[in-house]
Amino acid sequence: MLKMLRDRWLGGTRTLRFPNGPAEFPERFRGRPTLDRSRCGDDCRDCAARMPSTMLRLGPHGPALDLGAALFSPDEAAACPHGAIAYTRDHRMATGSRGGLVTPTGEVELARALEGRARRLFGRSLKLRSVVAGSCGGCEAELVALGNVVFDLARFGIQFVASPRHADGIIVTGTVNPNMRLALEKTYEAVPDPRLVIAVGACAIGGGPFADSPESAGGVPDGIPVDLWVPGCPPHPLTVLDGLLRLLGRIETGTRGPRARAGE
Amino acid sequence: MTVATGRALRNRRSIPWAAVPCRPIAAFRSGVIDAVGAGARLVSLFGLADGDRETRLVAVLADDARGELDATSARVEERYPALTPECPQAHVFEREVAEQCAVTPEGHPWLKPLRRHPPDHLPSGRSVPPVDREDYPFFRIDGDELHEVGVGPVHAGIIEPGHFRFHAHGERVLFLEIVLGYQHRGVERLLETLTPVRAMLVAESIAGDTVIGHAEAWCGALEALGRVHKSPRAQAVRAAALELERLAAHIGDLGAMAGDIAYAPAAATFGRLRGDCLNLLLTLSGNRYGRGLVRPGGVAFDVTAEMAAAMVDVLTRVAAEFARAADDCFSAESVQARYEGVGVVPSDVCRDLGLVGAAARACGFARDVRSDHPWGAFRYAHIPIATAAAGDVAARAVLRRLEVERSLEFLIEQIRALPRGVARADAGGPLAPEELAVALVEGWRGEIAHVVLTDERGAIRRAKIKDPSFHNWSALAAAMPGNTISDFPLCNKSFNLSYAGHDL
Numbered sequence: 121m122l123k124m125l126r127d128r129w130l131g132g133t134r135t136l137r138f139p140n141g142p143a144e145f146p147e148r149f150r151g152r153p154t155l156d157r158s159r160c161g162d163d164c165r166d167c168a169a170r171m172p173s174t175m176l177r178l179g180p181h182g183p184a185l186d187l188g189a190a191l192f193s194p195d196e197a198a199a200c201p202h203g204a205i206a207y208t209r210d211h212r213m214a215t216g217s218r219g220g221l222v223t224p225t226g227e228v229e230l231a232r233a234l235e236g237r238a239r240r241l242f243g244r245s246l247k248l249r250s251v252v253a254g255s256c257g258g259c260e261a262e263l264v265a266l267g268n269v270v271f272d273l274a275r276f277g278i279q280f281v282a283s284p285r286h287a288d289g290i291i292v293t294g295t296v297n298p299n300m301r302l303a304l305e306k307t308y309e310a311v312p313d314p315r316l317v318i319a320v321g322a323c324a325i326g327g328g329p330f331a332d333s334p335e336s337a338g339g340v341p342d343g344i345p346v347d348l349w350v351p352g353c354p355p356h357p358l359t360v361l362d363g364l365l366r367l368l369g370r371i372e373t374g375t376r377g378p379r380a381r382a383g384e
Numbered sequence: 385m386t387v388a389t390g391r392a393l394r395n396r397r398s399i400p401w402a403a404v405p406c407r408p409i410a411a412f413r414s415g416v417i418d419a420v421g422a423g424a425r426l427v428s429l430f431g432l433a434d435g436d437r438e439t440r441l442v443a444v445l446a447d448d449a450r451g452e453l454d455a456t457s458a459r460v461e462e463r464y465p466a467l468t469p470e471c472p473q474a475h476v477f478e479r480e481v482a483e484q485c486a487v488t489p490e491g492h493p494w495l496k497p498l499r500r501h502p503p504d505h506l507p508s509g510r511s512v513p514p515v516d517r518e519d520y521p522f523f524r525i526d527g528d529e530l531h532e533v534g535v536g537p538v539h540a541g542i543i544e545p546g547h548f549r550f551h552a553h554g555e556r557v558l559f560l561e562i563v564l565g566y567q568h569r570g571v572e573r574l575l576e577t578l579t580p581v582r583a584m585l586v587a588e589s590i591a592g593d594t595v596i597g598h599a600e601a602w603c604g605a606l607e608a609l610g611r612v613h614k615s616p617r618a619q620a621v622r623a624a625a626l627e628l629e630r631l632a633a634h635i636g637d638l639g640a641m642a643g644d645i646a647y648a649p650a651a652a653t654f655g656r657l658r659g660d661c662l663n664l665l666l667t668l669s670g671n672r673y674g675r676g677l678v679r680p681g682g683v684a685f686d687v688t689a690e691m692a693a694a695m696v697d698v699l700t701r702v703a704a705e706f707a708r709a710a711d712d713c714f715s716a717e718s719v720q721a722r723y724e725g726v727g728v729v730p731s732d733v734c735r736d737l738g739l740v741g742a743a744a745r746a747c748g749f750a751r752d753v754r755s756d757h758p759w760g761a762f763r764y765a766h767i768p769i770a771t772a773a774a775g776d777v778a779a780r781a782v783l784r785r786l787e788v789e790r791s792l793e794f795l796i797e798q799i800r801a802l803p804r805g806v807a808r809a810d811a812g813g814p815l816a817p818e819e820l821a822v823a824l825v826e827g828w829r830g831e832i833a834h835v836v837l838t839d840e841r842g843a844i845r846r847a848k849i850k851d852p853s854f855h856n857w858s859a860l861a862a863a864m865p866g867n868t869i870s871d872f873p874l875c876n877k878s879f880n881l882s883y884a885g886h887d888l
């Protein structure tokens with residue numbers, strides 16, 4: 121017992137200073153991707169064909185990145201022989217809309233804080249129910265990690281609860297398959313209004329690596345309106361945390377990413 | 385066991401498909417049953433469409449003592465006499481064959497859906513009535529004083545979906561039925577149909593906590609078929625990544641188990657040390673689970689000299705902190721009292737069901753792909769294999785602690801003396817046509833098996849994936865009767881099986 125207390129004392133505080141301190145990542149960390157169109161050749165179609173995901177979108181106005189489809193794999197960047205696609209070490213990329221994840225440069229407008237009643241209700245205490253609907257288990261592992269002493273989600277008043285009746289919203293992971301569709305819908309309906317829906321990971325956003333399977337609905341179905349989209353495969357715990365804190369208005373000034381230039 | 389194929393099948397060697405004997409079903413059946421009776425293990429048993437009406441059953445057997453594998457097959461139509469009554473190791477495999485290929489193993493003692501999906505490996509000329517995914521024949525026990533407790537698929541915590549149905553008398557569990565399939569994503573079909581670069585990412589997403597293990601098995605099979613040789617350096621980096629994954633998982637689970645019995649100091653420390661191991665994978669590969677690292681031909685990221693030195697420092701610190709926290713935890717009487725005698729898997733059940741990994745070693749079976757069918761760096765550097773006898777939560781916990789210590793030693797040694805060589809050899813060539821390759825890996829849960837068969841053009845005709853959870857979910861069901869419902873979370877954590885890996 122005494123030994124235990126001594127170790128506890130010597131162990132000190134292990135919780136990250138984030139969001140008040142810096143979030144640091146090693147050099148190879150694959151955070152928010154970027155697209156440098158000035159390096160593009162004439163062969164975007166070939167790049168798209170080589171891609172292991174549908175992250176590179178070819179529109180009438182040129183190529184764009186869909187962060188919601190990105191699998192954050194080195195093979196995606198390698199698909200462009202001109203080096204136009206790269207990963208930054210920026211972990212922030214959660215948005216308030218699905219369309220907000222599509223960007224000509226890689227820059228996105230980060231999620232905005234809830235307003236009015238929702239902010240008053242959830243800003244200081246947010247209880248979430250996790251629904252896993254056809255995942256690989258990776259995204260959940262990172263949600264679990266958010267609860268450890270390093271990330272310590274509870275210090276922000278955010279908690280995962282055992283019943284949808286006790287929850288303010290659901291956090292969905294997985295590609296949404298037929299075997300979980302009903303359970304997802306029922307859980308959503310069991311959460312009292314007003315409620316939030318948070319889609320975490322490439323699977324929940326657009327099907328992820330399983331998007332082409334007949335067992336995938338391509339992510340959270342239209343009937344369940346999503347308030348926060350968190351890209352990643354899986355997202356780093358700080359990417360999820362950053363998104364949640366923005367939604368609750370706990371990270372705001374000075375840290376919002378540059379606006380994606382509209383119309384491009 | 386006789387090697388029926390003439391050319392020996394071994395871990396990561398491919399053989400011509402024509403060399404796999406196609407025997408009459410009676411001979412196939414007795415061949416497998418006799419081999420397993422003589423001590424072989426059923427590594428895989430699956431079906432593939434063969435022509436427009438027939439299904440080819442393929443069995444892969446392991447002779448662990450000799451480090452050899454064997455493959456045999458038979459052609460069947462819509463039904464065949466089940467192996468399970470005489471070979472219980474086949475029980476889940478035959479449920480899977482029935483579901484994937486719409487073939488009935490007649491006489492299977494408990495044939496029920498495995499993942500609840502329409503057949504996805506049906507011969508082209510056959511059609512079957514639509515599958516009702518909600519129609520599940522639940523087990524029932526009748527009696528005035530008995531009750532059922534159903535849990536899932538949406539759980540109280542952040543847990544993958546599965547349904548557990550306890551039949552209990554008061555708090556005491558008489559029977560536990562586990563219904564899975566909620567994570568089914570159609571992984572095998574994707575691996576069989578997607579382009580190689582996309583299939584690789586699916587292979588990394590079979591089980592999100594076993595990214596390295598499954599990527600290693602997938603690449604192992606493709607490298608055998610593509611005749612790709614990796615440098616010693618690539619092999620060493622891959623082995624190091626696999627052990628990092630094992631460390632993260634074992635340490636994390638020891639923390640989760642401590643959390644379940646409210647022993648907070650160990651839960652906190654182990655949870656943090658798990659993060660240290662994941663962060664080493666992050667430093668190496670850019671992802672906390674090692675996604676993007678293992679690729680055909682080697683590894684996509686090399687270990688730089690500074691990185692190696694920093695990794696050794698972190699691992700040395702982790703080893704010291706782990707030793708202190710584990711000493712505290714395992715010497716606490718309150719911990720021992722909660723772990724001992726709970727969730728016992730009897731050793732005859734372990735043998736009959738063909739359990740794998742730490743769950744089998746905790747029942748006294750020294751089964752480990754790293755020493756039985758060594759590959760890559762494990763052929764040169766041996767990790768001593770530990771076993772325990774009791775088969776309970778305590779045995780599984782102690783064993784994982786030992787494995788953490790041995791993996792740490794191995795890792796520090798490997799990283800200190802990484803051999804030279806290129807990180808990644810060219811692996812862009814075609815796969816050999818009409819060959820069968822088997823790749824086994826000792827993932828942190830136990831034996832991962834990927835069996836890949838190519839067609840006449842060298843495209844993938846069948847990809848059969850087995851996560852160790854496929855065997856070991858039955859162990860959890862077998863461990864519960866006689867325990868109280870409240871012991872379930874602890875018992876469950878001591879195995880920590882993958883839903884995604886099982887459900888594919």
Ligand code: SF4
Nearest residue numbers: 256258321322323353
């Ligand atoms: S997004 Fe990636 S990590 Fe998350 S569940 Fe899907 S495959 Fe797994």
